[in-house]
Amino acid sequence: MRRTMLAVGVTAAVAGLVAPAAAHAAPAAAEATRTTRVVDQVRFSGAQVVAEAGRDRGQARADAAKRDFLASQARSGVLWDGTEVASATLGRDTDVAYSTNIDLTQVRTALVEQADGEQSSEIQAVGEPKAASTSSAQGFRAGSDSLKNVAGQVNGSYSGGALTVQVSGDKLTSAWERYRVKESKTDRNIYYYGHWATAVGKVVSGGNDHHPGTIDIRSRPKVGHRGDFLQMRNYWPKESGTNCDDYNVSIGILGFSAGLPLGNCEGFTPDPNASDILMKNVWSDGACRDSRSEYADLGMAVDVRTSASTALLSDYSYARFEEAICDQDSGDDIRVIYADPGWS
């Protein structure tokens, strides 16, 4: 996803600090409801974020968020032109920066207090790639922190995007990428679609840094586009643990091959749903967190009708941050997060 190649869009919606029960409205949230309450919540539609971004242009805090995003991406080897990135400030403490090839759907953040008084924060993002590439420079992959060693793609078919939501020092970054597979079929086009997210907790003095407890990422057809998809041909990762102990999962789709850099091999729960063309992967560190940053990844191969312009998927990204490294109540909370709330 480099600026030069970027891409088309993903709709990204970010929601932060949402109480698990309230944010996900999960049917099986009884235990969490019993033990948590929402202290503060911010919810913005994509249109509101875009409007805020327009109003905030030139404002110091929003400009700083954009500069941070651009510089951070450049340090990863990903180059964006300034016209391809927007930023907005939402409320007192939420900053959003995103590549404009993403249609933001929703941004939501919440601060949750548990029964024992411990607080956790949540950031959630939903969005999808825009229907078409907006730049002829897209499609050319010169540098990216995503797939490696890619072969067998249609030249110029690469596209990708990214967004960052930061709430009081907790940060969720979500990114996507898409390639069209080179093949000879006449009744369909085949795509690889990847989506990943990193969560970095706030630095707090005295060894009280925030720690991600859960990262939940999902991708599925954009609302109204399910009919474009013929099948989910494959998905990655298959399972956590030993299958990714070399930190690289091989992707093979007909003649397309690549390496998926699976940086965190433990704690994943991949959950594909072929009938809905839905791929979900949840990372959880269980009851105790040991790192200030964590990560989750998913990939899927999809067949799309030739009448569709591309594989238009929507991404949902969620991260929960905890103040305490170990929390006896967190198990209940995490189960709630697994519930599929829908994100359109």
Next chain:
Amino acid sequence: MELTGPRRWLLALLAATAACTACGAPDAPAPVRAAASASSTSSAATAASAVVVEGDPCADAGRYGDLCRSVEVGGRPYRYAVVPGTGRHDGGLTLLDPGGPGASLFGSGWPTDALDGLGTGRSDVLLLEEPWVIAAYPDACRGAVTDWYRALRADVPTRPVPTARTSAVGRACGLWSGRWGWTPASYGAVLDAVLAREGRPVERFVGFSFGSTRLGYAQAAGVAPSSIALLSPFPTGADAGGWLAAREQQLAGMPEPAASVVGEQPASRSLELAAADLAAARVQLQYGDPGVLDEVRTRRGDAALVGQLSDMLFGRYDVDELSPALLALWDETCPALTGWPAAPTGDRPVSFLQEFTAVCGAAPTRPVVPAPTSPPATSGRAPGVCVVTSPTDGVVPRSVVVPWARARGWSVVLATGRHGDPAFVGRCPAPG
């Protein structure tokens, strides 16, 4: 885009394209004992003490965070990775250098293909991150680089960039102090600290492209791997003038974007295309894989593509900000070659390559870089260095690699493949 071995963007290894005339020449700098004298280490570390990471240096390592570790040397954190091997986990380490300078180890520079090239049964692999990735980028430095970039785009190829603009970059950014790229001293000190922490020696060195220069740093610090593979190696110590001339010759074979794109402003690009962008795009193509070359041949008049290639070479982002990866490139490749021109030649039109590298000649002094040497003989086994290159390598031509290697007593294996092809590792005997 394939540059130095592993996939990497941009300038990585600009220097590696060297087609020098003095490779292996007697006047190549002799190896120096760079290891971690307290004074050199601390001065380098002091200059490089400002970083952008807060708290745990690995917190921003993204998807490879689980593999990231860090050491502190001279008050400054350095990041590295130990990738679990597929063989033994209790023996010596393989030090893999994927090339560069300018590679973001935990981002686009993660050497998946190079790791794959090591094959099954590999030992645990050590990777060091170049300092620039987490180095603070002070406003004065960033401004000097942007001013230089603006001047180059405005002036080249009509006239050279004013010397004051060029020399200001070195001054404002503290080049050759270990802030952006490695110095022999900073590399040696950090490697020492890493090996002490891991409690294991380096038994094997695999260096793609500019990795050959890092081998010299490691050896100067007393690290002595018994097995060495240099794949498409950069000819450390070569003559810069010969390298520039050879690259100019190579450029003649590159596809040429249509001049009509000058003045166009592609969508999603903040800048119009300048004549310098055309020249930059052609230089970038020297690192390009065949797919990119085909794109340019069929899209000669595509302004967006030309702009993209130019931006990759410079590392441009936002409007006219340049990535500190470019500083890393200058920081290490300038000292790795000798005889940089001190001033523009006066030729017209001005050479883009000379202007792009003029910061090297503008510096008053640069450190001497040690060249790699053979490993020590061990009982019953002849020491050796396995050098592999491709006869069609356009980045470091065979005509450069072969004499450079032979001057050190190393034979060269010719193999079909691209520059830094990971499969080249398989052409070297497995250690053991």
